[in-house]
Amino acid sequence: MPEQLQHFADRLTAAVCARGTPAVVGLDPVLDRLPQAVKPRRRTLQAAAAALESFCREVITAVAPIVPAVKLNSAFFEVCGGPGIAAYMRVIACAHRHGLLVIGDVKRGDIGSTAEMYAAAHLDTGGFLDVDPSCIADAVTVSAYLGRQAVEPFIRAAAANGRGIYVLLRPSDPGADQIHEFGSSRPLYQFLAELVKQWGEKENLLGSCGLSCVGAVVAPKDRQSTSTLRAALPRTPFLVPGYGPQGADVHACRPCFLPGGTGAVINASRLVIYAYQRPEFSARFGDDWQACIEVAAREFATDVASLLQPSIAPLADDPPTG
C-alpha cells in the first residue's frame, strides 16, 4: 500500500515513536527575521518566496533527524502571493523527502461548496496532473465556526487519502478566550468538543492505533480543563500549540496525552526557528544559525520526550485548579 494511504494517526503515532518525541517544529518564516545569509536582495514576491523556501529547507535539514513532523503556517507564505504558495508546496515536498510528516496550518473554514474547494486545495491534488501528492500536507487545521458542512468535505478528503484534520477547539491566544469560552451553562469549546467527537469518532475514521483522522487544536491552559477535554475525546489526536517560554511548559502539556503517552503532538515555532536570535545561542555558535536551530530543536525534543511515558494516574498529584 502506498504510504499516503495508511491512516494519518497511525503514521503520526509511528513517527513519534520512531523519534522518541512528540515535538513538532513550526515553520512560520518572517522575512525580516531571516538570517542575513538568506535574506532577499530585493523585496519582490519571487525573491522573498525563494528566501522563505531556502530558510525552510535549511530548517528541515537541521530538524529532520530529531522530530517526527513540521507544521507550516500558510499565512507566512501567502504574504508572498503566488510565488509564496508555490514555495509552500515545495517546502512540504522537501519535508516529505526528509521523512517528516507535515501539518498545514491553514485554519480554513467556509460553507459547503467552498469548503469542498478548500479541501481539494489543501488535502488533495485537486486532480491536477502537475501536482505531486508529496506537495500535499498530511493534515490541516480547520475552523469550525461555519459548522458541520464546513468541516465534512475536509473529513471526506482526509479519510480518502490517509490524511487528517485538526479542528480549532481551544487556541492558545488569550485574546481568543472571550469567544471560545462564551456560554453560560458550558463554554463554546466544550460544545465544539462534542461536535468533534461526533464527527470523528466513527469506526471508519479510526486508525489501528485507535485514534481518529479528526483531531483538535487544544492549547494547554489549566490542567483540569485540559484533562476534561482529553477525557471527553479519547480517540481525538491533539495538536498542542503555544509551547515555549511565553506559553505552556511540559507540566501543562501532560494532560493533553492519553494515559499510554500517545494522542498528542506539541508544536513550537519561534522557540526553535529563531534560536539564532537568542544571545545564549549566538554566543555559542556565532553565525552558524543552522547549528542554533538544530540544538534548539534537540532541546525542545528532549524537553517534551518525557510526555511519551505512560502516566497511569495523570492527575493524582495535581489537584484541580480550574
Add this chain to the structure above:
Amino acid sequence: MPEQLQHFADRLTAAVCARGTPAVVGLDPVLDRLPQAVKPRRRTLQAAAAALESFCREVITAVAPIVPAVKLNSAFFEVCGGPGIAAYMRVIACAHRHGLLVIGDVKRGDIGSTAEMYAAAHLDTGGFLDVDPSCIADAVTVSAYLGRQAVEPFIRAAAANGRGIYVLLRPSDPGADQIHEFGSSRPLYQFLAELVKQWGEKENLLGSCGLSCVGAVVAPKDRQSTSTLRAALPRTPFLVPGYGPQGADVHACRPCFLPGGTGAVINASRLVIYAYQRPEFSARFGDDWQACIEVAAREFATDVASLLQPSIAPLADDPPTG
C-alpha cells in the same frame, strides 16, 4: 487624495448610489462549470488558473456597467496553487480597472502575529516592490473565532489604507446555525455583534457617510432577528450572502438595510455567473454565455434595487416572526 485613501464605506456607498443597486456579483469559478470555450485543454495548475482568470475577466466586462462591486472567493483560486493566487490578484486588478470595488472573501482568522501576516497578504502590498495596490482587495472577510487579536491587525491595515473588513457574524449556511446560535441566554452571533460594535464603532474608523470600515457578514434569516442585528449595529456595513432561488429574497434582505436605504450590499454568485447553465437563458442566448451573465446580473441588480429606497417604518407591515 489617491482613491485608495478614501474611506472604504464612503467609496462603497458612492458606488452603490452611482449604479443604483446594492448588488454584488460573487466570482466563485469552478473549473468543471466553465463554458466550453474557456475550459482548459490540460488539467494543470497554470492552464486551470488561466481559464479561471479569463472566465472572470469576461464576467467582469459583462457586469461592470451594472453593479458596484464583485466578491472573489479565494478558495476557488487557491485550488490552482501558486498560479491560482497570481490569477486571483490579476482578477482583482482587472475589476479595479473596470471601476468595480472588490471584496476578497478569504475568511482568514489566526492569532496575533499570524493575523498580521494575513492582513499584510490580503489588505496591503506587504511592502513588495512588485505588488501593485490595484491587486489588493478593497475589503476582506475575516473569521473572529480567534478573538480580538485575530481581527485587530486587519482593522489596522484596513483603516490605514482606506480598506474594510467584514467579520463573519451570521453565515447563510444552515449547517452553521448550531455554532453561531450556540448559547442559552443569548446566541453567540449576538455576542459577536457586540464585539463587532466595540471594535468598529470608533470615531476614527467611521467614514463621512457615518459607516465604519468594520462590517459584518449577515445572512438574512427571519426578519425579526435581522432587524435586531441591524438596530444593534447602526454603523456597521453588512455584506449579505445567500441571495437567490435557494436562499433569501428581497423581502428577507430588507431589514439588513438602514432606514435611509444604505448600509448593506447583497451578494449573488452562482445565480449570475452560471446563468448560461439555466435552460431559460440558454434557450434565449444559445452559446453566448456572456450575454446570459449580463442579463442575469441586470435582473439581479434590478430585483435588489428597491432595497435602496428609504423605508421609514421598515417593520410596520411585518409582525415579528422570530
